[in-house]
Amino acid sequence: MQTHAIGIHMHGGPEQLQWEPRELSSPGPGEVLLRHSAVGLNYIDTYHRSGLYPLSLPSGLGTEAAGQVLEVGEGVRDFRRGDRVAYASGPLGAYAEARLMPAAHLVKLPDAIDERSAAAMMLQGMTVEYLIRRSYRVQAGETVLLHAAAGGVGLIATQWLKYLGVTVIGTVGSAAKAELARAHGCDHLIDYRRENVAERVRALTGGRGVPVVYDGVGRDTFAASLDSLAPRGLLVSFGNASGAVDAFAPGLLAAKGSLYLTRPRLGDYIATREELLASAAALFEVVRAGAVRIGIGQTYALRDAAQAHRDLEARRTTGSTLLLP
Ligand code: NDP
Incomplete structure (x- = not known):
């Protein structure tokens, strides 16, 4: 499958983000092929880009997205073609129109949660879940x-x-x-x-x-x-x-x-499948109940992710930011 993604070949400023063609194969064992409907922008993406958190290069970028399952690999039991899913962990590379992803990081979306909201909330929302309920249990x-x-x-x-x-x-x-x-x-x-x-x-x-x-x-x-x-x-x-x-x-x-x-790091609080699903479920519940509204402050075309990085680092954004393939 022919598609596009953002890659970086050197650490540095937003100008390092390159819009590139990608050829995707069929999913291997334990993997799924996903088409993204929305990608979440997170501050950690700027640390990966700048090298504050060093990567082995070249690398994809981005840790959060939502979309639909196009194809599942051998041994994948929990997902099938057409499922609506989201993720906020696993290998980098969410800045992509489509990608292969280990199924272990995916969460199925309930009917009440649309894909754009999911891409805007998974990483920041599960972070809030562990910050206020587990790193310190606020009363x-x-x-x-x-x-x-x-x-x-x-x-x-x-x-x-x-x-x-x-x-x-x-x-x-x-x-x-x-x-x-x-x-x-x-x-x-x-x-x-x-x-x-x-x-x-x-x-x-x-x-x-x-x-x-x-x-x-x-x-x-x-x-x-x-x-x-x-x-x-x-x-x-x-x-x-x-x-x-x-x-x-x-x-x-x-x-x-x-x-x-x-x-703390989110990864250590959603390290097991049980923790991941419990954290996502708690988040979906407060959103479904109307207690937490997911404010999408701004959206950018995915290929303009460099501008989104500039705005985030210049403190020009509010709420969550989406990159749209
Ligand atoms: P935000 O949308 O909160 O953007 C960062 C905000 O920080 C800015 O809008 C700005 O708000 C404020 N800020 C203060 N000083 C500066 C500065 N010198 N440069 C830039 N911004 C500054 O980003 P996220 O919600 O994506 O992330 C918030 C923080 O949470 C980040 O540090 C991120 O790395 C961290 N995080 C950590 C996780 C973990 O598990 N450890 C998981 C998720 C996020 P203002 O203009 O009001 O000052």
């Missing part, structure tokens, strides 16, 4: 700090936290993003380009600080995140949108009040 009545509240992870997390009865303090980089996060339920907004985050968090929590901070921004917010925690609080540092956090001495955690730090 109703707690107040938490969530950075980049108007982003892809941010808007899903805000809504899911509100559904659980949590008060959300969100940070954002502009007044327009503050409005958007507020419209998704965020209780208190801090513009971290202008305001002192830890001071605002202390003021909002009667001086105590929060039990957990969700920080996908990384280097720029690390210090403020620690300073916003209550004694024995947990910093969940789950991303590097502003760059990777610098090395530090563990004594810092003692000095700030016997704090905890975790640096």
